[in-house]
Amino acid sequence: MKLAILGGSFNPVHMGHLVLADTVLSALRYDRIILIPTYQSPFKQGAVGGGPQDRLDMLAASIPGDPRLTMDDCEIKRKGVSYTIDTVKDIIARYRPEGKPGLVLGDDLAGNFFSWRQAAEIMRQVDIIIAHRVAAASESFPYPHKRLNNAIIEISSAVLRDSIKDQGNWRYLVPHGARAIIEDRKLYGYIPPEAWGTVPGVPAMPAVPSTWGRIGEVETAVRMAVSFSRFLHSRNTALLSWDLCIRFGLDPQKGYLAGIAHDICKPLGEEEMCFLARMDGKDIDAVERQKPSLLHGRAAAVVLKNRFNIHDEAILEAVRLHTTGAMGMGPLAKVVYIADKLEISRENRDPSILDLRETANLDRLFGAVLEETVGHLRAQALDISEGTLRLFETVHKRNNR
Numbered sequence: 001m002k003l004a005i006l007g008g009s010f011n012p013v014h015m016g017h018l019v020l021a022d023t024v025l026s027a028l029r030y031d032r033i034i035l036i037p038t039y040q041s042p043f044k045q046g047a048v049g050g051g052p053q054d055r056l057d058m059l060a061a062s063i064p065g066d067p068r069l070t071m072d073d074c075e076i077k078r079k080g081v082s083y084t085i086d087t088v089k090d091i092i093a094r095y096r097p098e099g100k101p102g103l104v105l106g107d108d109l110a111g112n113f114f115s116w117r118q119a120a121e122i123m124r125q126v127d128i129i130i131a132h133r134v135a136a137a138s139e140s141f142p143y144p145h146k147r148l149n150n151a152i153i154e155i156s157s158a159v160l161r162d163s164i165k166d167q168g169n170w171r172y173l174v175p176h177g178a179r180a181i182i183e184d185r186k187l188y189g190y191i192p193p194e195a196w197g198t199v200p201g202v203p204a205m206p207a208v209p210s211t212w213g214r215i216g217e218v219e220t221a222v223r224m225a226v227s228f229s230r231f232l233h234s235r236n237t238a239l240l241s242w243d244l245c246i247r248f249g250l251d252p253q254k255g256y257l258a259g260i261a262h263d264i265c266k267p268l269g270e271e272e273m274c275f276l277a278r279m280d281g282k283d284i285d286a287v288e289r290q291k292p293s294l295l296h297g298r299a300a301a302v303v304l305k306n307r308f309n310i311h312d313e314a315i316l317e318a319v320r321l322h323t324t325g326a327m328g329m330g331p332l333a334k335v336v337y338i339a340d341k342l343e344i345s346r347e348n349r350d351p352s353i354l355d356l357r358e359t360a361n362l363d364r365l366f367g368a369v370l371e372e373t374v375g376h377l378r379a380q381a382l383d384i385s386e387g388t389l390r391l392f393e394t395v396h397k398r399n400n401r
């Protein structure tokens with residue numbers, strides 16, 4: 001197997017690193033490229049921000065599903081100053097590549113390559129690949145090498161670190177998995193949006209979603225499980241839930257997660273739906289037995305809990321009850337129930353129902369949506385579950401008092 005090596009601090013890894021790795025693979029026909037984070041670079045003193053394990057974890061989270069890219073922790077395990085010659089020997093001994101491995105050097109470092117420890121030996125062991133880092137016309141390198149005509153992506157880890165600290169626009173410059181780790185571990189001085197306004201010098205801003213654990217993962221799974229139009233409905237439900245949660249003082253991320261996930265089991269067959277729904281420990285009632293598609297909310301709550309490890313009861317309740325509603329349902333469940341019915345891509349509804357979205361009181365809004373839904377079901381002569389009817393009568397009475 002033909003191997004290439006790309007070392008760096010990866011503090012944090014960013015899209016420029018991945019684009020460079022991909023260019024090496026495709027332009028020079030290597031089979032695999034190994035990304036190797038330094039423990040301590042001979043050129044940069046002192047670690048800033050991410051510790052060694054954070055940098056490894058960010059790398060690992062950035063390359064799933066692409067077998068052409070891998071990573072190695074040899075420099076981090078070795079500790080001390082990371083010298084390239086030690087790494088090259090180690091990689092050759094363990095990986096046994098076909099021919100000499102390629103070693104990617106940025107043209108910003110190529111100028112003083114011969115001051116590196118055992119530079120001549122490095123040259124004997126590897127094929128040097130000079131990549132553009134700072135300018136298209138780069139310094140000459142008067143020794144055998146391959147030159148990579150790569151595009152310069154103007155992202156630097158140092159600028160990213162500042163941007164993270166200053167609540168700037170770093171989010172789409174790093175791979176999604178790395179972003180999740182930065183946010184979860186609050187690396188580089190990251191402040192979660194919900195804390196903005198409580199930190200001196202950081203003004204409150206409209207919330208910027210952090211990936212907050214598993215939202216991205218759940219959303220990807222939904223996209224794979226349902227048709228595109230159903231996915232659009234789910235996403236619009238998530239967005240409206242987000243907006244309504246902000247309006248009614250609830251956690252918008254919980255609303256988004258419940259909204260994106262609520263229909264994940266909709267395409268399942270009856271047998272599977274019943275099997276999953278029963279895993280919540282409750283019986284299947286007469287109306288559900290007659291119309292098992294009503295169980296897709298219960299089944300989705302089971303999937304969220306068992307597959308995605310989400311145990312927040314408000315989220316699970318919102319997903320479980322979004323089809324029928326139930327007496328005593330909490331505010332998040334009401335929001336998701338409303339959003340499911342009022343989101344913009346929902347078809348077969350009287351467009352005037354969209355006016356309801358402006359209702360300023362959650363219970364009134366919920367009552368109005370419930371009334372509209374029950375009216376719709378009656379008009380279509382569809383079965384209505386007992387729970388929904390009881391809920392409807394109670395809410396109707398309360399709102400008309």
Ligand SMILES: [Fe+2]
Binds near residue numbers: 262263266296322323
């Ligand atoms: Fe649904």
Ligand SMILES: [Fe+2]
Binds near residue numbers: 263
């Ligand atoms: Fe839905």
